Amino acid sequence: FDFLKKGLQKTKDAFFGKVVSLLKGKKLDDETREKLEELLIQADVGIETTEYILERLEEKDGNALEALRETLLEILNFDTALNEPDNPPFVITVVGVNGTGKTTSCGKLAKMFADRGKSVVLAAADTFRAAAIEQLKLWGDRVGATVIAHSEGADPAAVAFDAVSHALARNKDVVIIDTAGRLHTKKNLMEELRKVHRVIKKKIPEAPHEVLLVIDATTGQNGLVQAKVFKDAVDVTGIILTKLDGTAKGGIVLAIAKELGIPIKFVGVGEKEDDLKPFDPNAFVEVLLS
Numbered sequence: 001f002d003f004l005k006k007g008l009q010k011t012k013d014a015f016f017g018k019v020v021s022l023l024k025g026k027k028l029d030d031e032t033r034e035k036l037e038e039l040l041i042q043a044d045v046g047i048e049t050t051e052y053i054l055e056r057l058e059e060k061d062g063n064a065l066e067a068l069r070e071t072l073l074e075i076l077n078f079d080t081a082l083n084e085p086d087n088p089p090f091v092i093t094v095v096g097v098n099g100t101g102k103t104t105s106c107g108k109l110a111k112m113f114a115d116r117g118k119s120v121v122l123a124a125a126d127t128f129r130a131a132a133i134e135q136l137k138l139w140g141d142r143v144g145a146t147v148i149a150h151s152e153g154a155d156p157a158a159v160a161f162d163a164v165s166h167a168l169a170r171n172k173d174v175v176i177i178d179t180a181g182r183l184h185t186k187k188n189l190m191e192e193l194r195k196v197h198r199v200i201k202k203k204i205p206e207a208p209h210e211v212l213l214v215i216d217a218t219t220g221q222n223g224l225v226q227a228k229v230f231k232d233a234v235d236v237t238g239i240i241l242t243k244l245d246g247t248a249k250g251g252i253v254l255a256i257a258k259e260l261g262i263p264i265k266f267v268g269v270g271e272k273e274d275d276l277k278p279f280d281p282n283a284f285v286e287v288l289l290s
């Protein structure tokens, strides 16, 4: 629970601590309802999800805090398990807008799998930025993963293809593919991501087994808008929510769960290599409302 406490400290201090004091031992009256609505919207739960929560609380009647706990668990009731295939390699693409923490999350994921004794290949398919390639190489050195990289400006699909080929030839367990995220050329970017996925399928028809979309929690509702663009373009299978430690608006977790309908599979709570963990809905609600 400690890492979630760290990730949610600001959110609790600013909003959810107040929600708990407001609702503790109470039923929902009009005044409480209004204050709760305000706090939830300030915490970036979003209007749609806030209204949903308030409706559910009215239906449930009884102890308001208990009803809120139940409602949050209902919203977060999704399957966080990874679609890991029986036969390796497990191929994961990581997509999202630049600056959200994509490359860092690839490195942290590599560390997580390496810690479980898996051999990992990192693919530097964000060929648009030389810095991203260098950053991924550093992560490879740090966590003991092989990095497949071409030069800046190379075809991202070719990098992904080489990485998957390498993993098949050398019996590697996991391939993690970092992709580009420049949003000003949205159409080209989405086409590029689709091409990366097409090319991977030439090697392994059911891959990628996971397409993880990185959302920066500090961007709040904007992150949600970006996510919808990616969701429409590629089959996103899970969310990595980064920088939860850097925001008081951790309510975005609830908005993502309710409005995107994609499971949050990992949360990032810092810049260090162990600061990414699988998302546990029960622990999240427990920490948020404690």
Ligand code: GDP
Pocket: 096, 097, 098, 099, 100, 101, 102, 103, 104, 105, 132, 181, 241, 242, 243, 244, 245, 246, 267, 268, 269, 270, 271, 275
């Ligand atoms: P990319 O452009 O999406 O690949 O983003 P980067 O991986 O380069 O990350 C951008 C910045 O966000 C870096 O300074 C990271 O250290 C930082 N970062 C990534 N994840 C987290 C997180 O969970 N918490 C915090 N506080 N910073 C993070």
